[in-house]
Amino acid sequence: MGRASKGRATSPDTPCIILVRPQLGENIGMAARAMLNCGLSRLRLVAPRDGWPNDKAQRAASGADIVLEETVVFDSVAEAVADLEHVVGTSARNRELSQRIVTARHAAREMHDWIDRGVGVGILFGPERTGLTNDDMVHADTALSIPLNPQFSSLNIAQAVLLVAYEWAMATAETPAERMSDYAIRPATKDEMQNLFDHLERALDQSGFLRNKAAKPAMVQNLRAFLQRATMTEQEVRTFHGVIKYLGKGKHSEE
Amino acid sequence: MGRASKGRATSPDTPCIILVRPQLGENIGMAARAMLNCGLSRLRLVAPRDGWPNDKAQRAASGADIVLEETVVFDSVAEAVADLEHVVGTSARNRELSQRIVTARHAAREMHDWIDRGVGVGILFGPERTGLTNDDMVHADTALSIPLNPQFSSLNIAQAVLLVAYEWAMATAETPAERMSDYAIRPATKDEMQNLFDHLERALDQSGFLRNKAAKPAMVQNLRAFLQRATMTEQEVRTFHGVIKYLGKGKHSEE
Numbered sequence: 001m002g003r004a005s006k007g008r009a010t011s012p013d014t015p016c017i018i019l020v021r022p023q024l025g026e027n028i029g030m031a032a033r034a035m036l037n038c039g040l041s042r043l044r045l046v047a048p049r050d051g052w053p054n055d056k057a058q059r060a061a062s063g064a065d066i067v068l069e070e071t072v073v074f075d076s077v078a079e080a081v082a083d084l085e086h087v088v089g090t091s092a093r094n095r096e097l098s099q100r101i102v103t104a105r106h107a108a109r110e111m112h113d114w115i116d117r118g119v120g121v122g123i124l125f126g127p128e129r130t131g132l133t134n135d136d137m138v139h140a141d142t143a144l145s146i147p148l149n150p151q152f153s154s155l156n157i158a159q160a161v162l163l164v165a166y167e168w169a170m171a172t173a174e175t176p177a178e179r180m181s182d183y184a185i186r187p188a189t190k191d192e193m194q195n196l197f198d199h200l201e202r203a204l205d206q207s208g209f210l211r212n213k214a215a216k217p218a219m220v221q222n223l224r225a226f227l228q229r230a231t232m233t234e235q236e237v238r239t240f241h242g243v244i245k246y247l248g249k250g251k252h253s254e255e
Numbered sequence: 256m257g258r259a260s261k262g263r264a265t266s267p268d269t270p271c272i273i274l275v276r277p278q279l280g281e282n283i284g285m286a287a288r289a290m291l292n293c294g295l296s297r298l299r300l301v302a303p304r305d306g307w308p309n310d311k312a313q314r315a316a317s318g319a320d321i322v323l324e325e326t327v328v329f330d331s332v333a334e335a336v337a338d339l340e341h342v343v344g345t346s347a348r349n350r351e352l353s354q355r356i357v358t359a360r361h362a363a364r365e366m367h368d369w370i371d372r373g374v375g376v377g378i379l380f381g382p383e384r385t386g387l388t389n390d391d392m393v394h395a396d397t398a399l400s401i402p403l404n405p406q407f408s409s410l411n412i413a414q415a416v417l418l419v420a421y422e423w424a425m426a427t428a429e430t431p432a433e434r435m436s437d438y439a440i441r442p443a444t445k446d447e448m449q450n451l452f453d454h455l456e457r458a459l460d461q462s463g464f465l466r467n468k469a470a471k472p473a474m475v476q477n478l479r480a481f482l483q484r485a486t487m488t489e490q491e492v493r494t495f496h497g498v499i500k501y502l503g504k505g506k507h508s509e510e
Contacts, residue, residue, distance in 0.1 A: 034414065036407045062409055098488050099436050105425065106432035147430035148421075152291045154317055159289065159417055166403075166418055170360065175402035177361035181354050233353050 015088075015111050015168065016042040016122040017161055018080050020136055023049045023128050029060025030158030031125075032067035038165035043071040044122070046080050077124065077139050084120040086111075089132055089140030090160055092153055097134055099143045107144045108167035123164060125157055180231075188237045196237050197224055203248045270343075270366050270423065271297040271377040272416055273335050275391055278304045278383045284315025285413030286380075287322035293420035298326040299377070301335045332379065332394050339375040341366075344387055344395030345415055347408055352389055354398045362399045363422035378419060380412055435486075443492040451492050452479055458503045 017035055022028050022045060032043055045052060052073045061068055074080035081087050088107055102110065111121050124140060126132035137143065146155065146163055155163070188196075201220055204210045210219065232240070272290055277283050277300060287298055300307060307328045316323055329335040336342050343362055357365065366376050379395060381387035392398065401410065401418055410418070443451075456465070456475055465471045487495070 033409065033411075037403045037410055037414075039404045062411075064407065064409075097436060098491065100433065101436055102433045103428075103430055143436065145430075147428055148292045148424055149294045152319065154288065154319075155292055156288075156317075159292075159414075162414055162417060163421055166421075169403055173358075173402055175358055175400075178355065178357045181352060181356055181398065236353065 013115060014040050014042060015115070016044050016084065016120075017165070018044040018046065018077075018122050018124045019048070019157065019161075020046045020077055020080075020124055020132060021049065021127040022125075022157065025050055025054035025056030025058075026060040027128065027157045028054060029057035029062075029064075029068070031161040032057070032061045032064040032071075034158055034162035035165050036064040036067050038162070038169040040165050040168065041067050041070065043067050044080050045071060045073045046077050047075060048073065049127075077136050081122055081124075081139050084122045086114045086119050086121045086142075087124060087140045088121070088142050088144050089124045089137045090126070090144045090146070090164065091137065092131055092145065092155075097137055097143075099137070099140070101143045101145050104144060104146050104164050104167040105171075107142065107164070108171040110142070111168065112171050125160055128157055186234055188232045188234045192234055192237050193228065193232070196227070196232075196240060199241055199244055200227075203244045206248065268370060269295050269297060270370070271299050271339065271375075272420070273299040273301065273332075273377050273379045274303070274412065274416075275301045275332055275335075275379055275387060276304065276382040277380075277412065280305055280309035280311030280313075281315040282383065282412045283309060284312035284317070284319075284323070286416040287312070287316045287319040287326075289413055289417035290420050291319040291322050293417070293424040295420050295423065296322050296325065298322050299335050300326060300328045301332055302330060303328065304382075332391050336377055336379075336394050339377045341369045341374050341376045341397075342379060342395045343376070343397050343399050344379045344392045345381070345399045345401070345419065346392065347386055347400065347410070352392055352398075354392070354395070356398045356400050359399060359401050359419050359422040360426075362397065362419070363426040365397070366423065367426050380415055383412055441489055443487050443489045447489055447492050448483065448487070451482070451487075451495060454496055454499055455482075458499045461503065 017031065017040060019028060019031060022031075028043075028045070028048065035041065035043065048054065050056075052071070053068070057068060058065070088102075088111065091101075107123075111123075114121050123144070124132055124136060126136065144164065146160065148155070197220075200223065201210070210216045227240075230236075272286065272295060274283060274286060277286075283300070283303065290296065290298065303309065305311075307326070308323070312323060313320075343357075343366065346356075362378075366378075369376050378399070379387055379391060381391065399419065401415065403410070452475075455478065459465045465474065482495075485491075
């Protein structure tokens, strides 16, 4: 009997990952690593083939020791889910059960909703090769299926854990879809940009590049549009002033 | 010089995955497997440490042979991206480059847009431990950062490839977020449900369970609501008729 069956052993604010009859220690370790990357740390094992603890799991966890130290082992799926209120079963194939099937992305949103309401949530992953049996799946309220290449669907267990845990993390992630790197000091002001355009235009005038008076306005506009589109930083504007100055000098020395 | 520099070696309708100076064959194989799971098959390698082909990569690919057979090897990042128009560089850390940074999800949508317009797209992944250098990153138009646990960010290269390839696959996936398993014959008609409620109510009346006349309406309503919520199939309705009948018989035989 696992420790958790004596009461909730860990914080209920994230889902438990429950590996059912896992075979290879490496996969348990890789799953732990994938979990911690995604902010999950509650790992439960049902009847791991090679017992527990497992040296190979330790090595493959690459530093996700906290997950392995708090891992709880159970004899059966029934015991592993006993203290949970909502259970999701991952399944690659259709089975002879009439069950609701959701994508990993949809499951992540639902699990967040459950947990926000104080419900204990667990996600079952089956053993390598065979996956969860129907007897395992009847413990699940919902089936989770990751819809990938129908011609080649061979995620290993740690990869499946990674994708499900990743969707969990993304469902609350506040990272903007697009941003500039922190190093990007500050964008140049429009005044600084105008000075740069003026400098460039003068230099090109002097170099003879803008000799064709008719073509000049369009050419200047195109250059401005291009430099504007790059959203330059003030550092880059300064660098570019130097480039113009240096190239102008080079031109003179060649003459 | 790689084969691809003599012209486009493979179909341009999916992004190339470009592993830069990969060290372990296992990781190359796992990356190939992750790719094929997500419908990607164009793999390019820049200066793989242990040469190419690589037996360990073969074994770790678990059947994703088609990806390894068509893998093209280059000496430099410049050569590997020469025939591409848009390059994304994956990067775990901030660097001293002023670059646009997008999430994997946002990058997937952008890459689909580029490819729909006939643009050749590649995604750079750096070597184990060090990741891409600044010299590698300057070949990229956009940086891609996977925003996970800031306290433990240690995706291995195959895991990073999996997440990026997964987002690529999800960006066009047409799988409904929620559905019923194919086995779910057909939902019961309302008429079949009504028959079931009637049968159940009769049986409970006979059993004495609904003896309390005042409580009866609410009790019947609650039972109906619960059975209704389960969206039963006609098969399940038939099974349940059997259950009611059998339980009714058992009751009589006990008397």
